[in-house]
Amino acid sequence: MASQAAHPFAKPRSIRVWVERGLTAICFLCALATIFVSAFILYTLVVESAEFFRTIPLKEFFGSPNWNPLMKDGEYGIRALITGTMMIAAGSAVVGVPIGLMIAIYLSEYARPAVRKIAKPALELLAGIPSVVYGYFGLTVVTPLLKMINPAITTYNAFSGSIVVGIMILPLVASLSEDAIASVPRATREAAYGLGASKAEVSLTVVLKAASSGIIASILLAISRAIGETMAVTLAAGMTPTSNIDFTKAIGTMTAYFVEVSSGDVPRFGPQYTSIFAVGLLMFLLTFGMNLLSRRLVRRIQRFG
Amino acid sequence: MKHFRVPFLAFGLALTAGLISGCNGGGTPPEPSDPKTGTTSGSSGGDPKGGPLTGNIVIDGSSTVYKASAAVAESFMDVHDGMDVRVSSSGTGAGMKKLAAGEIDIAGASRPIKKDELEACTKNGIEIIEIAVGYDGLTVVVNPKNTWTNDLTVAELKKMWEPNSTVRTWKDVRPSFPDTPITFYGPGTASGTFDFFTKVIMGEEDAMRTDFQASEDDNVILNGVAGDEGGIGYFGMAYWEENKDKVKAIGIDSGDGPVLPGQETVANLSYKPLSRPEFIYVNKSALSKPGMKEFVAYYLSEEGQANIKEVGYVPFVPELYERIKKRFDAGVVGSLFMGIDGKSVDAVMTEAGY
Amino acid sequence: MISKRMPAGRRNFDRFFSVLGMISIGIGILLLIIVIVGAVKDGIHMVSPDFLTRRLSPTRPDRTGVLTPMIGSAYIVGLTILLSVPIGIAAAIYLEELTRPSRMREFIQANVSNLAGVPSIIYGILGLALFVRAFQLGQTVIAAALTMSLLVLPTVILVTREALRMVPKAYREGSIALGATPWQTLFGQILPVAFPNIITGIILSASRAIGESAPLMVIGAATYMRKPPNGLFDGFTVLPIQIYYWSSDSRRGFVEVASAAIFVLMVALLALNFFAMFLRGRARRV
Numbered sequence: 001m002a003s004q005a006a007h008p009f010a011k012p013r014s015i016r017v018w019v020e021r022g023l024t025a026i027c028f029l030c031a032l033a034t035i036f037v038s039a040f041i042l043y044t045l046v047v048e049s050a051e052f053f054r055t056i057p058l059k060e061f062f063g064s065p066n067w068n069p070l071m072k073d074g075e076y077g078i079r080a081l082i083t084g085t086m087m088i089a090a091g092s093a094v095v096g097v098p099i100g101l102m103i104a105i106y107l108s109e110y111a112r113p114a115v116r117k118i119a120k121p122a123l124e125l126l127a128g129i130p131s132v133v134y135g136y137f138g139l140t141v142v143t144p145l146l147k148m149i150n151p152a153i154t155t156y157n158a159f160s161g162s163i164v165v166g167i168m169i170l171p172l173v174a175s176l177s178e179d180a181i182a183s184v185p186r187a188t189r190e191a192a193y194g195l196g197a198s199k200a201e202v203s204l205t206v207v208l209k210a211a212s213s214g215i216i217a218s219i220l221l222a223i224s225r226a227i228g229e230t231m232a233v234t235l236a237a238g239m240t241p242t243s244n245i246d247f248t249k250a251i252g253t254m255t256a257y258f259v260e261v262s263s264g265d266v267p268r269f270g271p272q273y274t275s276i277f278a279v280g281l282l283m284f285l286l287t288f289g290m291n292l293l294s295r296r297l298v299r300r301i302q303r304f305g
Numbered sequence: 306m307k308h309f310r311v312p313f314l315a316f317g318l319a320l321t322a323g324l325i326s327g328c329n330g331g332g333t334p335p336e337p338s339d340p341k342t343g344t345t346s347g348s349s350g351g352d353p354k355g356g357p358l359t360g361n362i363v364i365d366g367s368s369t370v371y372k373a374s375a376a377v378a379e380s381f382m383d384v385h386d387g388m389d390v391r392v393s394s395s396g397t398g399a400g401m402k403k404l405a406a407g408e409i410d411i412a413g414a415s416r417p418i419k420k421d422e423l424e425a426c427t428k429n430g431i432e433i434i435e436i437a438v439g440y441d442g443l444t445v446v447v448n449p450k451n452t453w454t455n456d457l458t459v460a461e462l463k464k465m466w467e468p469n470s471t472v473r474t475w476k477d478v479r480p481s482f483p484d485t486p487i488t489f490y491g492p493g494t495a496s497g498t499f500d501f502f503t504k505v506i507m508g509e510e511d512a513m514r515t516d517f518q519a520s521e522d523d524n525v526i527l528n529g530v531a532g533d534e535g536g537i538g539y540f541g542m543a544y545w546e547e548n549k550d551k552v553k554a555i556g557i558d559s560g561d562g563p564v565l566p567g568q569e570t571v572a573n574l575s576y577k578p579l580s581r582p583e584f585i586y587v588n589k590s591a592l593s594k595p596g597m598k599e600f601v602a603y604y605l606s607e608e609g610q611a612n613i614k615e616v617g618y619v620p621f622v623p624e625l626y627e628r629i630k631k632r633f634d635a636g637v638v639g640s641l642f643m644g645i646d647g648k649s650v651d652a653v654m655t656e657a658g659y
Numbered sequence: 660m661i662s663k664r665m666p667a668g669r670r671n672f673d674r675f676f677s678v679l680g681m682i683s684i685g686i687g688i689l690l691l692i693i694v695i696v697g698a699v700k701d702g703i704h705m706v707s708p709d710f711l712t713r714r715l716s717p718t719r720p721d722r723t724g725v726l727t728p729m730i731g732s733a734y735i736v737g738l739t740i741l742l743s744v745p746i747g748i749a750a751a752i753y754l755e756e757l758t759r760p761s762r763m764r765e766f767i768q769a770n771v772s773n774l775a776g777v778p779s780i781i782y783g784i785l786g787l788a789l790f791v792r793a794f795q796l797g798q799t800v801i802a803a804a805l806t807m808s809l810l811v812l813p814t815v816i817l818v819t820r821e822a823l824r825m826v827p828k829a830y831r832e833g834s835i836a837l838g839a840t841p842w843q844t845l846f847g848q849i850l851p852v853a854f855p856n857i858i859t860g861i862i863l864s865a866s867r868a869i870g871e872s873a874p875l876m877v878i879g880a881a882t883y884m885r886k887p888p889n890g891l892f893d894g895f896t897v898l899p900i901q902i903y904y905w906s907s908d909s910r911r912g913f914v915e916v917a918s919a920a921i922f923v924l925m926v927a928l929l930a931l932n933f934f935a936m937f938l939r940g941r942a943r944r945v
Contacts, residue, residue: 020842027753030746034771034816037809041781044788070493070519099683106680115684121936122688128932130870132899133698133921136906140914141697155532167690174687198669200676221776228778230873231899235906239525240518250529255873258780262876263522268402276877280784284777291776375883376718382885391894392717392883527909547910616718 045284048277055271061278065243067252069261069272076275078282080241084158084251085283088233091162091247092169092226097219100173104215107174108181109203127171135235138164142236156238156250164236165229169222176221180214180298181207217297224290227283230255254283359387360595363409366400367497368523369441369541370413370583374604376612381603388596396521397497401586405429410591411601414584415441415497415541416504417642432589432638436629437650438604440619442542442566443502443579446527446552450534451475453482456556456563459578462506465489465537470514475535489517490529490538496521502539504646505578527552542566543617571619574649582642582650583618589638605630625651632659695925702918710919715901717883720912725920728901730887731800735875735897736868738804739811744861746808747815754816755823756849757841775813782810783874791878798879801891806878807871811864818860822853855938862935866928872899898924 053061056076064077103123107116138160146153146160153159184207192206208215233253239260241252252260257279261272364374371394378390395403400412405425418435426433445462447454453475457465461479465472466489476484492499494511504510518529523540530536531551538552545554545566556563559577570576585604591597603609610620620626632654641657642650664670713724750771758764786806796802826849834844850857881894882904888895898920905917 016840020840023842024753024757027749027757030749031753031767033746034750034767034774034812037812038770038774040789041777041785044785045781048788066516068493068515068517068519070495070521071513071515074494075515099686102680102683103687106677106684110677110680111684119684119687122691125929125932126687126691126694128866128870128928129694130872130899130924130928132870132872132902132906133925134694136902136917136921137694137698139906140701140918141693155528167694170687170690196665198665198673200673201669203676224776225778228780230778230780231903235903238528239520240529250532255778255780258783258877259873260520260522262879263882276784277788280781284781287776287778288773291773295772371883372718378883379716379718379885389886391881391885394882522907524907524909528907544909551909 041284045277045281048274049281052271052274052278055274056278067241067257069275074271076271076278077243078279080243081252081254081257081279082282083243083245084237084241084253084256085227087158087245087247087251088161088165088229088237088253089223089226091158092165093219093223095163095166096169096222096226097173100170100222101177101215103170103174104177104181105203105208108178109199109207123171123174126167127175129168131168131229131231132235134164134168134232138232138236150248153248154250156236156240158237158247158249158251161233161237161251161253162247164232165226168229168232169226172225173218173222176218177211177215180211180218183214184210213297213300217294220290220294220297224287224294227290228255228287230259234259254279357387358385358596358599359389360597361389361391362411362591362594362597362600363391364411364413364585365393365395365403365409366411366413366585367397367415367583368394368492368521369415369498369543370397370438370585372541372543372616373438373583373613373618374411374413374585376616377604377609378600380608380612381600384603385596385599388600390600394521396493396495397500398495401425404433404586404588405431407431407588410588410594410597412586414586416501416581417584417645418586418640420643423640423643433640434587434589434592434633434636434638435640435642436585436587436601436605436633437582437621437642438585438618439583439610439613439621440571440580440650441583441617442571442576442619443498443539443581444542444545444554444566445537445539445557445579446530446545446554448530448532448534448536449551449553451485451553454555456558458558459506459560462557463508466502466513466517467507468512468514485535488529488533488536489514490526490533490536491517491519492523492526492540493519493521498540501581501646502579541617542571542619546617568614568619578647581646584642587633589636592636601633602630605633621650625654628654628659699918699922699925702915702920703922705915705919706922711923714887715883715885715896717885720910720916723916725898725901725923727884727887728896728898728920729923731884731895732869732897732899734800734888735803735807735895736865738800738891739807739868740861740865742804742808743811743815743864747812748819748857750812751816751819751823752845755820756845771813771816775817779810779871780873780877782806783877785809786874786878797892798881798894799892800888800895803875803878803880803895803897804891806874807868810871810874811868814864814867815860818863819853819857822856822860823849825856826852855941859935859939862931862938866931866935869928869931870899870924872897872903876900876903 061076061078064075065079066075066077067080068074069076103119107119111119142160142163143153143155143157146157188206188210189202192202197205234256237253237256238250239252239256240250241257258276261276364378371392375392378392382388382390397414397416400409400414401418401422403409404412405422407429418433445457457478464470465478465487472478472487474484474486475482491502500510503512507513520526523544526538526540527544527548530538545552554566556565557576557579558564564570564576566576566579571580574580587601605626607623610626614620641653645653710724712726713722715727716723754764754768783806786802786809790796790802790805791798830848830852831844834848839847875897880896880900884894884896902917902920902924905913905920
């Protein structure tokens with residue numbers, strides 16, 4: 001830094017150093033702030049959940065098949081909410097993963113640049129459509145169509161929810177899987193071609209296997225997203241928690257419960273209020289666990305891939 | 306790569322300017338509405354000499370009365386553009402709690418105030434004025450595909466909804482019915498409708514089977530019954546009137562033959578026992594807020610009556626409204642209807658000398 | 660090398676597979692069109708300048724408008740950007756430019772990635788407990804904006820870091836070689852170059868914030884609000900929440916209003932997204 005002292009137009013060294021140190025400090029604090037956000041989230045969820053579990057025994061929480069907090073002797077059995085969430089998670093995976101994966105393979109192995117130029121923005125837009133819009137679509141387009149096929153399907157049903165959330169996660173599966181597939185080294189592909197395999201065979205047998213951890217990671221992330229989905233599920237699948245696995249009827253997911261509690265007004269105290277945090281904690285742990293697993297898988301390919 | 310020095314600097318400046326001005330400009334607490342306390346924190350406008358009315362009113366409570374209050378509020382705001390009336394529907398019970406805590410100005414209730422609620426108000430120094438605003442017929446609805454049920458007796462309803470009920474299919478209700486499984490929908494325990502239904506059908510408040518789909522949102526109940534062939538649910542007549550094509554109302558037989566809900570049958574109380582008066586409870590101290598007195602007067606006026614009729618309520622006869630208004634103007638606090646049910650509003654008011 | 664053609668079975672499968680791929684892409688693009696068209700077709704006839712400037716009418720679908728929720732959305736998203744962008748950019752600068760890889764940096768980075776993956780409704784719950792209750796801000800615009808800022812912050816940090824990473828190393832190294840400090844390099848070289856990508860990132864974060872509804876519902880959006888909020892401490896409603904209420908309202912005519920409001924929302928979002936793409940395109944043209 002010898003040149004600085006000699007420069008005729010330089011600010012006095014000490015001021016600039018202090019200003020720069022100050023700016024750096026500010027930036028550091030901002031970065032640190034993110035830690036505080038995480039800490040707040042965990043703290044809030046844990047503390048309020050503890051309050052919840054002081055009133056509601058764990059046995060009821062995990063054991064009871066009913067979730068009806070609006071009743072006088074309301075039961076808080078999480079099984080009903082988990083059933084609903086898992087139904088949507090599984091259903092949406094069935095809808096979104098195969099198509100998303102196929103798109104990813106096609107985009108990375110086959111597609112010409114012209115196709116990519118249209119497909120990628122289209123997928124981005126699809127991902128950018130707000131949840132409510134998907135919910136409305138499910139309620140007014142998908143459900144009537146389903147009713148034509150099977151009249152036993154009710155206004156709110158899990159089929160509709162699964163389809164709609166499946167479409168929502170499709171772009172995510174596509175883009176993340178594409179990244180995974182693209183990171184498979186050329187040598188692997190070329191070795192397979194060298195042995196005489198066709199493009200389809202190469203894609204299916206070699207590339208997919210090589211990118212498998214990345215693809216699984218992307219599926220996990222997509223399902224984690226599906227679990228956290230709120231408005232689309234609520235509008236399409238309803239908010240009536242039940243432990244019965246019936247896709248033709250309405251269900252209640254963990255996220256739908258938040259909407260149900262917030263419609264009207266959030267109660268001020270008591271198990272109804274703290275139940276929000278208990279369910280929130282469960283959801284947080286679920287999605288956090290899946291995200292963590294997903295990232296670990298990605299790191300594995302980076303190390304061995 | 307292109308350099309964007311100038312736009313970048315401009316952006317930085319704009320951001321800083323925005324931050325600074327944002328911190329100053331938007332920071333004034335609202336006048337006069339404060340959603341967290343809802344109390345009269347000082348008034349704005351409301352020129353007593355007859356200038357345009359400005360002010361705000363916070364209403365919460367019964368989801369049944371919500372419709373009436375919302376209709377009246379909107380019509381009122383059309384006339385007095387400076388007024389801001391906010392209506393929520395958290396349920397009668399929740400509304401009463403907020404009223405007792407001084408957080409809202411008016412609580413809508415689909416049943417009279419309870420003793421402990423009144424005590425909670427007096428404990429906090431809140432005086433309430435009780436105003437009956439109209440009749441509502443609690444309507445029991447089934448799915449349109451349910452062609453076998455056109456009416457039910459009160460005894461049958463009780464058998465279906467009572468705690469520990471063994472009724473699972475329609476056949477359990479009457480042997481001539483098919484054995485389609487029943488799904489029960491209804492409001493939750495914060496709802497005055499729930500309180501009223503249990504009281505008059507079961508004979509005991511809050512007594513109900515526990516396996517029904519509870520929701521404070523009448524839309525959920527409606528859509529539930531509309532989408533479920535064996536479904537049954539109940540809510541205010543207003544909701545049914547607007548959705549006659551989605552659900553079917555059934556007649557209620559309380560001993561004199563089945564009666565369907567309607568403007569006349571509710572007005573002359575022949576739709577028994579599910580006709581009930583709807584109330585609003587006003588925080589007396591809130592009356593000093595500009596626009597409050599005018600709003601309540603509007604609610605009870607001809608325009609107000611027309612509004613609530615539009616949304617499916619049954620207004621009283623006009624002269625009854627006169628008497629109610631007189632009691633309101635006199636600022637009489639306390640409840641005449643607490644603990645009473647089955648009597649007409651006219652009868653109760655007359656007995657009390659109004 | 661014996662050039663043998665592949666047996667017909669394998670060749671056909673190959674062709675079949677590539678057709679399957681094309682169909683999948685077709686499905687993807689088709690879905691985009693179907694979802695958007697399906698959601699707006701019911702209400703598009705209602706959209707008019709009147710509809711955009713009328714205030715909410717919770718009881719009369721033919722007389723309602725989206726002015727109230729639009730102003731609510733603009734208010735909240737504006738504040739959110741104002742709050743989250745400076746902090747987000749600062750944090751990203753710190754992580755990307757001002758430190759070397761270290762345990763601390765790894766920790767913060769992992770933390771930001773985690774936060775980005777947390778479902779948005781959890782932020783709503785956090786906001787309820789922290790801003791609405793603990794800070795006693797009530798169900799107000801400011802509580803909503805603070806909550807949304809937290810929600811959007813990880814995304815802002817991630818996209819800003821991406822933007823900074825896109826600046827070629829040569830710029831940094833050249834600047835250091837000439838004796839500049841990290842901050843001089845930042846202000847003189849890196850930030851101006853990364854600027855359009857940062858803006859793109861901000862626009863995308865804003866577009867995400869506009870579409871959010873669940874966390875704001877938990878914070879407590881007003882169910883009946885005729886006039887737009889007046890000030891930071893007033894109640895609020897935003898367009899997506901209003902769409903939700905209208906969609907689930909059983910009364911005649913409100914479902915079409917929901918669709919019309921969706922149209923308005925989608926136009927705004929598409930405009931933002933296209934603008935962001937346009938900016939990205941311009942920045943790429945070296």
